[in-house]
Amino acid sequence: MPKPLWRKGLDRFTTAFWANRHVMWIWPKMKDWNEMKPVIRCAVAAWIGFVFLLIYPVEQAMGQAAFFALIVAFIAPPNLPFIQALEQIFFLFFFVGLAWAWVVLAGLCVNRARTGNYSQSRLQANQEKYAYLQETDPTQYGRRIIFEGSYIEAGPAIICGAFLGVGCAFYAWLKIHTQPAPFTFALVLGCVLMDVSLTIMHLFPYSYLTSICLTMQPMSIQLGLAVLCSIFVFPESVGSSFTRKMDGVLKPIMSATDDLKHLFDDVKQSRDQRLELDRSDSDPTVFGSDAASLEEDEKADKKRENLIKWAKTGACIREKFINSGAGLGPLKGQEHYLAKELAFSRYSGTDIQELFVPIQNVQLRSAGLSFFFDVLASAIQHTHLNSQAFNVADSRPVTPVSSRPASLHEERRSSKHVVSPLADDHHDRESSTPLGSPSEFAESDEHDIGRPDLSTRSHSYSLRKRLHLPFDWHRSSGSHGSPRTFSFGDKVASHTSLMDHLRKNQAPVGIFESMKYLEMERSQGGDVDHVTQEMELLAVAVEPLIEQLRASMGTASTWLSKANKDRSLYKAALSIVRSQAIKSKPAEEREEHRQSMKMLEARLNEFRTHDRLKIIEPYRHLLDPSHPPSDQFDYKKLKHRALFWGFLFSYHISEFSGAVLEVLQKQEALDELRPKASFWWPTISFTFTYFARKQAAGGEEGGDVSDDTDPGKHVVPKSEPLLGQAKRRDPDTMPFDSPLLNGLRYLDKGLAFWTKPEALFALKAGLLTVAVAAPAYVPNTAGFWYYNRALWCLVMAQLTLAVNSGDTIAAFLQRLQASFWGCLVGLVLWYISSGSGMGNRYGLGAVTAVAFIPLMSLRVLWGPGTPLVSILFTVSAGLVVGYSWINTSLFQATDVTYGWSTAWRRFVTVIIGTTAAMIVSQLPPVQSGKRQIRLSYSSTISQIGNVLCDVLSEMHDPHRQEEVPVRDKVLALKRKLAKLGARHATIGFEVSLRGMWPAARYQALQDVCVDLVGLLSQLNHVSADMPYVWKRAVLQRTRLSDSQFIGDLLAVISMCASALKSGTPLPQVTPGPLVERLFSQGYGLEVVSGRWDEDASLPKHVTVDVLESDEYLRYAISATCIFSIVRRFDRLLLVLKTIVGEEFHLDHLDMMERYA
Incomplete structure (x- = not known):
């Protein structure tokens, strides 16, 4: 029976609803019990804190700002493991205590400045205005007289404003300078504390140093509850969280490995079908007829379709491998906590840190597999130079189109089936086809x-x-x-x-x-048959290894999921009481793990010694030493690209499997070393010291706010450069002759701080704070400020302001949306629990007990966008409920009452505060996020050039050092690029009358930079174990030993960085495409050219033994990697041209002239 129309419509709506990016994250996370345990812990802490507000004596003791406990519960929930939550709470108390000290200092200055010379007429007017309260409510009468500004004096008001502006400016600078850091929320709460205290202290005619207790007291109670809940409500250790996240890194890699298996199964199935068709079509009577020609064409088309399908599937697999790296960032941030906690478990924090190293290697080696699919897809789909910003087809000139269709004979000839990997002799350029070139899959016109x-x-x-x-x-x-090509x-x-x-x-x-x-x-x-043949041989060769690899990765994942299953303190104590030994890991699990490790090791050895050699089968009859070739035989005409691709995948699948094997071996070693669970004592370390080291080591990723300064300015040489060493100079000055005078350069560098974007941002933040808080210091507006909760405007203005105007506008929109929906949810919760009345304790307790779980789910598990949205949403909902209850149960300190009165004022104050921040961000000097991100990419390109020089220097060095310095630079660049990519989302909000920001072009620029960093890392790793003579051979083949070619390559890098920094166009004629230079030397399968023979140990001709050697394998991988690097620099040049444009136009230039 067909579904009715309403059911089909409902199904479509449901599918679209759950496919929305704002909703699709909910079910996968909420069905995971490990994800929900921190949510329940945070909800319990928030609910207990709110229950304290429902108990009148406790509420009265917490004071008139008791609702602040609920705000703290949503800003800093205990969702982290205990030691991390404890550290977060320590930072909260530290920076809030620092703000307290600043407020006390301001209070002492206010007391010294207070003279009692306030306006008597205003005092008398206010006393007459509220005389009716003097008999009925003396407390409220005194409060009204104070908060109407009756005792305001100029001196104390100016002092409070100055201290507020300076203190908030310093905290704003510290927050932007240290992000991301574990004390960001502490700085926010410190600013709130100063806002509350320094906007009411001057109102009192006496010393009011305890004003800070208004927020400090409820905050302390809520943080104490957070500590207790971290201990007793689903407690979690850093080790348990860390192993779960490591398993989260392996899961997408396992999924990609499954897809890899399915891809090669499809390749094998296509191979079987092709062989079956070949056997059925072997009738010689029809060979040479038109029917046979059509059949050959159909086979060729089918192979091309298969290649395109495999390339698209490989692109999806590559995406999964790349996305698996997203889990490494949180692990790196949590790693240093492993040794800080007291834990009862089988494995210590140091053990887990040691296991994290091979887990990282697994993810890094998977990048090599993704590189293989990128090479394959680029060659098949002709996207070597294409990106989101540039397409060769859109920029190529016209070619005349034939008016006649191609004949059947010509079509057949264009797709002729080639069996041998020996290249055709009809064109000499085939012999010089370089590695990875697009020539074999050249895009041609559809005409003659x-x-x-x-x-x-x-x-x-x-x-x-x-x-x-x-x-x-x-x-x-x-x-x-x-x-002709296809x-x-x-x-x-x-x-x-x-x-x-x-x-x-x-x-x-x-x-x-x-x-x-x-x-x-x-x-x-073009040669579709050769590529298809190599793919089929590769599928046969790697199938056993991939099958075992999937099983072994499942074993490693199971080990991680069960690593903390036997850490029950209750069972351990019971075993001690009964004088029993603590149980060890079951022998069955250990034996299963050991067998999986041994099988993977055996499969890997079999692959390295035998299976990987299957891809060279088509070359054996050509390179067999027992059948020496004639003198006319040209090794350079052997097609090698598909073979090199096979080498590429073989090497990376071998390295990837070796990394997985290393994980299993480490797990087995830990099982041997730690048979039972025990207590592990923490080591003392300070996060401040760790954070300082992190900032110093990763300055490239944390200092982007200063990338728009002139790199030539304030250059202070650290040491005298060595002879021949490249060193940057200040173009406007020369060093003094006197060392004493040279010390003045450091003074100039210190003064230059005030020209940096973060310093200007801090200055704006201080001025914004004083401007928004100014009505609180004026007697005529002080009462309006206090009674209508204008303090919320000040807090919103401070938190909305960002360094860049685009970020401020994005925060403005996000805060408006989050606050609107949060106030709406708070209204719903209030009126459900209280109806039209003034609040019901039991109703509020019951409603919040249920509602806090989904609210905390949004706060802790929020998937899309920034955490700012979830924080503002939940804080707004909690503020409406908590402030409404305080006004109805304790006393009404302001004109804000409950329910709707609280919600609309909250939303209006958010609008006012965020609008003020947005206006101030547009005042000069305006920090343009577009300019800043452009200069950041410019410095990134320069750093990529430096890494390239480091890698080439090590390859040229016969006594290679460790690759750690290059590896650290590569990791820093990866983190910086990830940070730059995250900033793309807010740059588009920056207002500009000149046009839109080219987001696609900058995204293409980031993609090229990410590819370059990954390829340089792979080249550095592959060449590490190569003999020096083989490295020299690779450099000679790829012209990276030619100073002229290296000069052109570095000139392109320098041009790109300089043009992007200054915004000037690139020349219309450049050294690019650089890959064209590699066509001038046709090596084919050969290792050395006849014009160069440095070492007799290098084979002059390729034989089967040479193809089977590990040296030739690394030689082929390095050449492929270098060729891809050169192509990425060509793509970088074209992407930069789409951004900055071209200049120096030339007419009637012969553009087809080739380089020598």
């Missing part, structure tokens, strides 16, 4: 090079005149019998796409590079 029709020819001539292109460029590119994708006439772009606001860039790149593709031939 033959004579065009008249309309197309006239259209092409017109376009060439507009672009000032040489009239006969296509003749040079299509002449001399250049072989296209894997949908074919669109290039002249149409280019004309469409010319009609847009911005003309296409990179035309010169695109023409050269397409000429390189056009001059090469």
Whole structure:
């Protein structure tokens, strides 16, 4: 029976609802009991704190700001493991205590400045105004007289304003300078404490140093509850949390490995189908007929379709491997807590730290597998230079289109089935096909090079005149019998796409590079059969290893999930009382783990010694020493790209499996070393010291707020540079001759602090604070300020202001949305529990007991966006409920009552405060986030160039040192790029009348930089164990031993960094594409060229033994990696051209001239 229409509509709505990014995170997290335990812990702590408010004596003891306990419960919930929660609470007390000391100092100054010379007329007017309260409510009468500003004096008011501005400015600078840090919330609460105290202290005619207790007291009670709940409500240790997160890193890798297995199963299935068709179509009677030709064409098309399908599947697998690295950041931030806690468990914090190292290696080695799929997809889909910002097809010039269809004979010839990996001799350029080039999958026009029709020819001539292109460029590119190539994708006439772009606001860039790149593709031939054959052989070779790899990763994941299952203190105490030994791990589990480890080790050894050699089977009959080739045999004409890709995957799957094996071995060693659970005592360390070391080591990622300063300014040399060492200079000054005068440069560097963005931000924050709080210091407006809770405006203004105007606008929008929905939820909770009355203790207790669990789920488990949204949402809901209850149960200190009165004032004050922050952020000097992120990427490109030089220097060094310095730089760059990527979301909010921010172009820039950093890391790792002579051979093959080519490469890097920093366009003609230079040397499978033979130990000709050697394997991987690096720099150049544009236009230049 078919479903009714309403049911289909409901199903579609349900599917769309759960697919929304704001909702899709809910069910996967809430069904995980390990994720819900911290939520329940936080909800219990918040609910107990709220129950204290419902008990009148406790509420009275907590004071008129008792509702602040509920705000603290949502700002700093105890969702972290105990030692981390305890440290967070320590920082809260430390920075709040520091603010308390600042307030006390301000109070002492106020007391000294108070003279009693306040306005008597205002005092008398207020006394007459509230005379009716003097008899009925003397306490309220005294409060009204004070908070109406009757005792305000100029001196105390100015002192309070000055202390408030300076204190909040310092905390704002510290917050922005140390983010992300464990004391961010402490700085926020410290600012709130100063806001509360320094906006009421001057109102009193006497010393009121205890004003800080208004917020300190409820905060202390709530934090005490947080500590108790961290101990007794689902307590969690850092070790348990850490092992669970390590398992979370392995899970997406396991999923990607499953997809990898399915991909190679599909490859094998396609191979079996092809072989079956070949056997069924072996009838010689139809060979050579038109039917046979069509059948051959269909087979070729099927192979091309398979390659495209495998490339797309590989792109999905690559995405999973890349996403698995997102879990390493939280683990790195939590790692140093492992040795700080007192724990009862089988494994100590140091043991888990040691296990984390091979877990990291597993994720890092998976990046190599993702690199293989990137190489494969780029070659098959012709995306070597393409990105989100640039497409070669959109920038290539016209090519005349044939008016006649290709004949059947020509179609058959273009897709001829090639069995041997020996290249065709009809074009000498095939012999110089470099590693990883797109030539074998060159994108061609869907037409012949033959004579065009008249309309197309006239259209092409017109376009060439507009672009000032040489009239006969296509003749040079299509002449001399250049072989035709095929296209894997949908074919669109290039002249149409280019004309469409010319009609847009911005003309296409990179035309010169695109023409050269397409000429390189056009001059090469394609060979689908060879690539398909290598993929099929690779599938057969790796199938046993991948099958065992999946099982072994499951074993490692199971070990992590059960690592803390036997840490029950109750069972341990019971065993001691009964004089029994604490149970060890079950022998069955250990034996299963040991067998999985041994099977993986055996499979890996089998793969390294035998299976990986299956991919060279097509070359054995050509390179067999028992059948020496003739003198005319050219090794360079052996097609090698697909073989090198096979080597690439074989190496990385071997390294990946070795990393998984290392994890299993470490787990087995820990089981041997720690047979029973025991107590582990903490080691004393200070987070302040750790954080200082982290800031010093990762300065590249934490100092982005200063990337917009001139790197030539304030240069203070640390030491005298060595002879020949590259050193930056200040272009405007020279060092003094006197060492004493040179010390003045440090003074200049200190004064330059006030020109940095964070210093200007702190100054703005202080001025904003004083401006918004100014009505509290004026007698005419002090009462209005206090009774309408304008304090909330001040808090919102301080928390909304950011360094960049775009971030401030984004925070403005996020706070408005979160506060609106939070106030709405708070209203619903209040009126459900109290109806139309003034509050019901039992109703509030019951409603909040249920509601705090989903509220804390949003606060702790919030998936999309920033934590700011979840914090503001839950704090607004808690504020409406808590403040309404205080006003109805204790006393009404302001004009705000309960329910709707509290909610609308809360939302209005949020609007006022955030609007004030947004206005101040637009006042000069305005810190542009667009400029800042542009300069940050400029410095990133320069740092990538430095890492490249470090890697090449180590490869040129016959006495290589450790790769740790390069590894640290690479990790710092990865963290910096991740931070830059997160800032893309808010840059678009920056107001500009000149146009929109090119988000896609900068995203393409980030992608290229991430790829370059990963490739440099892989090259550094692969070349570490290569003999020096083989490294020299790789450098010679890739021209990285040629100072001229290296100069061009570094010139491109320098041009890109300088152009992005200054915003100036790049030259229209550049050294790019750099990959073109690699075509000049045709090595093929050979190791050395005839023009270079440095060491006799290198083979002059490739044999089967050479192909089977580990040295040649690393040689091929390094060459592939370097070739991909050069391609990424070509892509970087084109992406930068889309951002900054081009200049130095040249007419009638022969762009087809090739480099020597």
